Amino acid sequence: MEITAQALGFTPVSDGWRRTIAGRELRFARVRARDDFEQCERLQREVFGVSEHDLASFSILVMVPKTGGEVLGAFDGDRMVGYIQGYGGYVNGQPRLISDLMAVEPAYRGGLGYALKILQAAVTLEAGFPEIRWTVDPLRAANARLNFERLGAFSNEYIENLYGEDFAEGLYGGMPSDRLVVTWPLMSERVRQRLLSGYQPLAPDALDAVPDYSAHAPDSARLMIPSDIDATLVRDPDDARAWRMRVRATLQAAFSAGYAITGFAGQSSSAVGYLHLEHDREVTR
Secondary structure (H helix, E strand, O other): OOOOOOOOOOEEEOOEEEEEEOOEEEEEEEOOOHHHHHHHHHHHHHHHOOOOOOOOOHHHHOOHHHHOOEEEEEEEOOEEEEEEEEEEEEEOOEEEEEEEEEEEOHHHOOOHHHHHHHHHHHHHHHHOOOEEEEEEOOOOHHHHHHHHHHOOOEEEEEEOOOOOOOOOHHHHOOOOOOEEEEEEEOOOHHHHHHHHOOOOOOOOOOOOOOOEOOOOOOOEEEEEEEOOHHHHHHHOHHHHHHHHHHHHHHHHHHHHOOOEEEEEEOOOOOOEEEEEEEOOHHHHO
16 A cells, blocks of 8 residues: 555545544644735744744745645644644655754644654655655653654654744743754655554653663663753753753764664653664565
8 A cells, every 4th residue: 555645544535635533523624815824923932932034934934835744634623733844855866855844833742743754754755755864852751652663764863952942932942952853755665664554652661661862782782861951941040951961962972882772762751761772674665
């Protein structure tokens, strides 16, 4: 079975697709109208607290489809409650979509982010791009669960302070904006299995017997991250910054040694979760 919107559970309709998320029937559509692009701006401000300086505005978003990419919105009635954007292009002669931003209203979390990502996968393959890449904060456990477990993506590249320390300061508290580069090879069997075969994410205790990463780690190791970095930032900004520096140093060493992040185990009720690091590069193909 091919990865298509319909195969992934979206019902085609005249104005896009329909899918029920947490009991709500939502409409998904390619964003083209100025009013809808302005709703994307609203979501950036509300979800990420970005300044006008950092905002991806209408004048930028309106050109995204011209690159072969898309801006996809999720609507409850006329209100946009989530969206995702991705630019198409080539890197070293290879086609790739860069998924730049996804924002979901808090009341609609718990399924909508996943739906937007898999719809993006179907639309991206239809456009001729076999791979999607994006960046994510390595301290965000919920994103790790989505990206590495549910989607089957991996990461083996770390960027220090990508957007500067003043990016979305209301969200990040002035911390360095370190990011993982996440790669999603849409044609791989690993990804097809995750999206089409009912893959079950790792149980919260699945990595309990796996050793913590060190210079002498085996092919499979783990790395602790906080379950809720936002709460840590509010409670103790110095502790949040310490997490940033510890995880930065460990992941840079692990990636240099040939490891990749391929999974996540943990639950929100615990203080920490664990990134799964594997040395076997076959899992990244």
